Amino acid sequence: MRGKPTLRDVAERAGCSITTASNILQGRSHLYREDMAQRVLSAAHELGYRANSVARSLARRRTATIGVVLDPQHARITHNVYAHDVLDGVLAYLEPRDYDIRLITPRTNDPAAVWRRIDNGSIDGVVLIAPVMGSPLLEWQHYSSLPAVAVGSTLPDEYLLSQVDIDNDAAMAALTEWVIQQGHRAIGFIKGHPLHWSAHQRERAFRRTMTRHGIPIREEWILQGDYGPESGAIAATQLLKQKDLPTAVIAANDDMAVGFLQTCRELEVSVPETISIAGFDDAYWAQRMGMHLTTVEHDRYQVGYLAAQMLLHQLETGDSHPKRMLIPGTLVVRRTVALAHALASVPTPNATILTEGGSRQ
Amino acid sequence: MRGKPTLRDVAERAGCSITTASNILQGRSHLYREDMAQRVLSAAHELGYRANSVARSLARRRTATIGVVLDPQHARITHNVYAHDVLDGVLAYLEPRDYDIRLITPRTNDPAAVWRRIDNGSIDGVVLIAPVMGSPLLEWQHYSSLPAVAVGSTLPDEYLLSQVDIDNDAAMAALTEWVIQQGHRAIGFIKGHPLHWSAHQRERAFRRTMTRHGIPIREEWILQGDYGPESGAIAATQLLKQKDLPTAVIAANDDMAVGFLQTCRELEVSVPETISIAGFDDAYWAQRMGMHLTTVEHDRYQVGYLAAQMLLHQLETGDSHPKRMLIPGTLVVRRTVALAHALASVPTPNATILTEGGSRQ
DNA sequence: GATGTTTTTGGAAGCGTTTCTATAGTAAAC
DNA sequence: GTTTACTATAGAAACGCTTCCAAAAACATC
Structure with a gap:
């Protein structure tokens, strides 16, 4: 025997047929006498036998x-x-x-x-x-x-x-709902990459929730993004040069929200005092930024x-x-969305709310 | 024929042997008459034949x-x-x-x-x-x-x-070298995870370079980290409570450097005015933070x-x-390491230096 | 038309397993 | 002492492909 040991080698060494060796190594030793099973097992062990998974896949017609x-x-x-x-x-x-x-x-x-x-x-x-x-x-x-x-x-x-x-739809609806409950009515939105269904779902949920609350949607506050941080930054630049500003902006994901925030910092627009911003996804690196982004967390794992x-x-x-x-997602309330008016914040019934400490209300 | 078509099906349909079909489908059609090759190829195409890679692996004794x-x-x-x-x-x-x-x-x-x-x-x-x-x-x-x-x-x-x-060693040496050339002599170090060889290499390179310049190493400024951002934050807390502070700290990676920076912010220690900090790795999310970390970039791809x-x-x-x-790595000079004295900065010969704009000097 | 050469094609033995089925051998049942 | 019924084991085909080698066919040469 040269090369890797095969079932045949094991069988030979144990003095039995290949069938027997195969059966025993597959855990069917109850079919055989105790000593036979032992012989096979130890032969396999001594040779350092490992079943060839390619041959096995072929024979079993499944590859695992x-x-x-x-x-x-x-x-x-x-x-x-x-x-x-x-x-x-x-x-x-x-x-x-x-x-x-x-x-x-x-x-x-x-x-x-x-x-x-x-x-x-x-x-x-x-x-x-x-x-x-x-x-x-x-x-x-x-x-x-x-x-x-x-x-x-x-x-x-x-x-x-x-x-x-x-659940993009439910989660974005809950987030929008919550922003509205903070008293905002002038709300902008940064859209995700147009080739992603999620982008459309998130936008639709935003619009539906606004409409359900009878809040008019200002199309000049709806900006196209592509889920990348840069597109959030660009959206911020575009939005902030308008004369009339929303009091809050919801981004279709955290990356864009962070890009937006970054630009706000550079332009010295204070968040959330001047403008509130919410993200979506609870991105890892956004957490690390210490920017305390209010967002929706999803268990992608x-x-x-x-x-x-x-x-x-x-x-x-x-x-x-x-x-x-x-x-379903979980609303994570951090610090980038402020109350627009002195209004008691009532938790929305559509999603669990997680406050920064981690307690669920 | 039921199930997926096999080579046999192709051969039958083309009216030839399996060998022939196999050869032609493997691109050896020069061995055959033109029309034979055509027959096989179109038979395969009509049947939507795709070679079973498990069987192929078994026969070829390699799996690709x-x-x-x-x-x-x-x-x-x-x-x-x-x-x-x-x-x-x-x-x-x-x-x-x-x-x-x-x-x-x-x-x-x-x-x-x-x-x-x-x-x-x-x-x-x-x-x-x-x-x-x-x-x-x-x-x-x-x-x-x-x-x-x-x-x-x-x-x-x-x-x-x-x-x-x-090249952990060369890159960390170059980084240390550069920090020293900025005029720093009181330099601290945050070590990486002790189970990683890289952590030891980076530390060794730091120590060697310091010694080579005749700069004493103050062990109370060498802190243990574990490559995680939290450990950088902890190191910062520990370090900053000392009465005597280094003018610069080198972290064995960016994650820890960012944790360090975060803590400095919280404690209102200004970087790089009060203390300079350099990282290692040029982590993606650290770039995004807009913290302009001076670091070493590596092409892991x-x-x-x-x-x-x-x-x-x-x-x-x-x-x-x-x-x-x-x-080899590339030194990326951003804004977290300042000149300790008014000293002309000479590029180190051991690594390419990349300034923030992207130009190599 | 016999012989040699080259070109085309096919037979058959693997590759290392699994698994269906068959066959000894033994024990119980009648 | 034959039938029935297990138990313990092995034979052999199959999985779908590759590839070595031989056979057949076609062509050229003398």
């Missing part, structure tokens, strides 16, 4: 591997905090269950090429991370019959994909965890009915 | 997959910026070369279990990300004969591992890229001789 696919749009994983958190959750669920992870980061937009890469028999199922509008990942139906769960994009139903996401769970459930039951699961 | 292993110490990938950047580089090199990535995040410290998981025949080689002292990943030699490259930890030679890392390159080289040539490669 899940593909995690990043949208080509954000192929560089760096700074894609969303992907990290979700990935962590996915790993946390899968690792103890002896699933492996194949990380796939396509660098083309050609759906055929992308799916050829994804679905080549090496994975049992796939988690699609944050597909944006027009993403090749969404062509799933045409190219693959792999069980799939999309994560981080609440897609229209026609995509027939199982989904797990944060949980999203990943549940997505993995949903996927494994699909695999095990064969039930490929698309499901949808939304994780 | 690289394992990327995170140290169990930082199994949660989130906020492990180092891992992200490196991973990006690895992906960038491997993806176009049709290698797949298996992401492995062991959750135990038992080397046997860890390596059983890593080396089960499903990968051709492995990139070990930032193994810390005592990490099971370092037991490589005892458990695996897989080609391996360690990244992000400059290990002692006895580990016999190929390595790619940033490059580290990952080169590691992947080195690994593939080992695979292709079979040359398993441990190699070592260090990437």
